[in-house]
Amino acid sequence: MEAADVWGVRWQKADSPMARRFMEVSTAKQSLVCLAADRTTMSGLFDLLGAVSPYVAALKTHVDLVEDWSPEGWTKFCEMANEANLLIFEDRKFADIGKISRRQMGGIYDIRSWSDLVTAHLISGPDVVDGLQTAWSDVNRTGSVLLLAQMSSRGNLLHPAYTEEVVRLGKEHPGVLGFIGNGSQPSSLKSLRDMVGESKMIWTPGVNIQTGDGEMGQRYGDPTEAVLAGADCIIVGSGIHMAEHPEKAAAMYAEASWKGLLQRNG
Numbered sequence: 001m002e003a004a005d006v007w008g009v010r011w012q013k014a015d016s017p018m019a020r021r022f023m024e025v026s027t028a029k030q031s032l033v034c035l036a037a038d039r040t041t042m043s044g045l046f047d048l049l050g051a052v053s054p055y056v057a058a059l060k061t062h063v064d065l066v067e068d069w070s071p072e073g074w075t076k077f078c079e080m081a082n083e084a085n086l087l088i089f090e091d092r093k094f095a096d097i098g099k100i101s102r103r104q105m106g107g108i109y110d111i112r113s114w115s116d117l118v119t120a121h122l123i124s125g126p127d128v129v130d131g132l133q134t135a136w137s138d139v140n141r142t143g144s145v146l147l148l149a150q151m152s153s154r155g156n157l158l159h160p161a162y163t164e165e166v167v168r169l170g171k172e173h174p175g176v177l178g179f180i181g182n183g184s185q186p187s188s189l190k191s192l193r194d195m196v197g198e199s200k201m202i203w204t205p206g207v208n209i210q211t212g213d214g215e216m217g218q219r220y221g222d223p224t225e226a227v228l229a230g231a232d233c234i235i236v237g238s239g240i241h242m243a244e245h246p247e248k249a250a251a252m253y254a255e256a257s258w259k260g261l262l263q264r265n266g
């Protein structure tokens, strides 16, 4: 199956090579799942990735959760992800002014050297995206930014007028892959898709086969519904890494997401 056929208009209108790369990987694996690898030890991360990499199309990290982090261990982990054909996405949620965000891509974790994607809030204005793009070019790499347009957590302050502004500014920016949307509510995802149009991606956390309220204000919606409502990638954390059999769970989320895409474009 060719990515162009499965993804239809999203493939034709995609304005970023990274979006096309994601669509190719997800087509090869028949999975729109981004694994939120929220484990706190390197061995836990290696085990998880070893078990689920055939069923996921991207790897989302929170590098600062890892208790025994080391540059050597992380380099190996990223090599493993690259060999498994995964985009590496550091969910750092940058929010500072452009020049500081640029420097925060360096530092001890040196995010710019291994990430393909990062998240950012646009609260400080659009220059944060330029700061992040400059950081990748500082190390002769390219990457792309996902802007938080909505959030999955209860009571968040990303109100509709703010979402609209984020989309308006992000849509025009070539350094933006797309937006984070609220996967727990298909209706808000649909309105986000209407705003975004076809050329940018929407990735959604807050997705679980068990819908409803999660831990500490997290909310969950159904994976297939999220894709039908316009999500191009479902971000799944505890649904996979806390499952008794992460491999089986990942396969189940992959199937649910793929079914949604075929149905959406069918």
Ligand code: S5P
Residues within 6 Å of the ligand: 036, 038, 062, 091, 119, 150, 151, 152, 153, 180, 205, 206, 207, 214, 218, 235, 236, 237, 238, 239
């Ligand atoms: O609005 C958001 C945005 C993000 S990126 N809500 C979220 O939950 N996330 C991230 O998605 C969060 O940081 C976590 O890594 C993942 C959800 O994990 P889960 O265990 O609830 O599936």
